[in-house]
Amino acid sequence: MGEPYQDREASDPKLRATDLTRTFGRTPHTVDALGPLDLTVAPGEFVCVVGPSGCGKSTLLRIAAGLLRPSMGTLEIRTSSPRPAAMIFQDYGIYDWKTVRANVRFGLDIQRVPRREANARADDWLARMGLSDFAHAYPATLSGGMRQRVAIARALAVQPELLLMDEPFAALDAQLRTILQDELLDLTQSLRTTTLFITHSLEEAIVLGDRVLVMSARPGRIIAEHRPPFPRPRTGDIRTAPEFTALKSELWDLLRKEAAPV
Numbered sequence: 001m002g003e004p005y006q007d008r009e010a011s012d013p014k015l016r017a018t019d020l021t022r023t024f025g026r027t028p029h030t031v032d033a034l035g036p037l038d039l040t041v042a043p044g045e046f047v048c049v050v051g052p053s054g055c056g057k058s059t060l061l062r063i064a065a066g067l068l069r070p071s072m073g074t075l076e077i078r079t080s081s082p083r084p085a086a087m088i089f090q091d092y093g094i095y096d097w098k099t100v101r102a103n104v105r106f107g108l109d110i111q112r113v114p115r116r117e118a119n120a121r122a123d124d125w126l127a128r129m130g131l132s133d134f135a136h137a138y139p140a141t142l143s144g145g146m147r148q149r150v151a152i153a154r155a156l157a158v159q160p161e162l163l164l165m166d167e168p169f170a171a172l173d174a175q176l177r178t179i180l181q182d183e184l185l186d187l188t189q190s191l192r193t194t195t196l197f198i199t200h201s202l203e204e205a206i207v208l209g210d211r212v213l214v215m216s217a218r219p220g221r222i223i224a225e226h227r228p229p230f231p232r233p234r235t236g237d238i239r240t241a242p243e244f245t246a247l248k249s250e251l252w253d254l255l256r257k258e259a260a261p262v
Ligand SMILES: Nc1ncnc2c1ncn2[C@@H]1O[C@H](COP(=O)(O)OP(=O)(O)OP(=O)(O)O)[C@@H](O)[C@H]1O
Pocket: 024, 025, 031, 032, 033, 051, 052, 053, 054, 055, 056, 057, 058, 059, 060, 218
């Protein structure tokens, strides 16, 4: 393997991780989950992270979301209140006891946005996600894809400065996954939302990312960076481009080495 990966300094990044390391458990039963890892995400940038299962991707995102502390190193997020970071979890994290609309309004309620305005903004996002007819339904009555849309609407309704997404489409069938990828592409390109996006899917990473970072097996470090050669605004049509297939197989070669049993 070549030189260790060095993230180029973004001048005023929204997110900066420096020598970030996370270990779980106590000696002698410790698990080195992550790092050391350096990462910056510039304003408006969409950074995708791929890596083998268990390499520390969710750990990275949970640290970024402030849900977990680093063992060593730092992760700084520069957002100006009242537009916080918003996270979409691997398992959606929506509340089954709240209606769909109340779920979408959740972040706005925390921000103490007045109820009337919060409802209007929630309804606007429900309409964008094709969920208007389900505003008063409970999540248990929705399909997996619809629940995922609720989670996306909830995260975007607060107009986050930084969007953290942990395999948001992993549980969906291929067709819906493609549709939601295209929707997210549209949304993030029009809103210029700074996004850190974890996925197992190379195709997803290439469609969405300004940069695709490849992580090693645990403890996850960044071993490669690729910039998909597709100018913005882009559409899902790039999936059929020869450069797309070439990049996908290059990334797959890297990942296969990391995922191989030793
Ligand atoms: N709370 C915890 N306590 C102990 N070990 C943990 C904890 N959370 C994660 N780990 C361990 O840290 C490592 C990285 O886990 P993490 O969930 O970050 O992986 P991941 O890359 O998100 O995997 P996947 O692709 O399967 O979602 C794993 O070995 C996991 O067992």
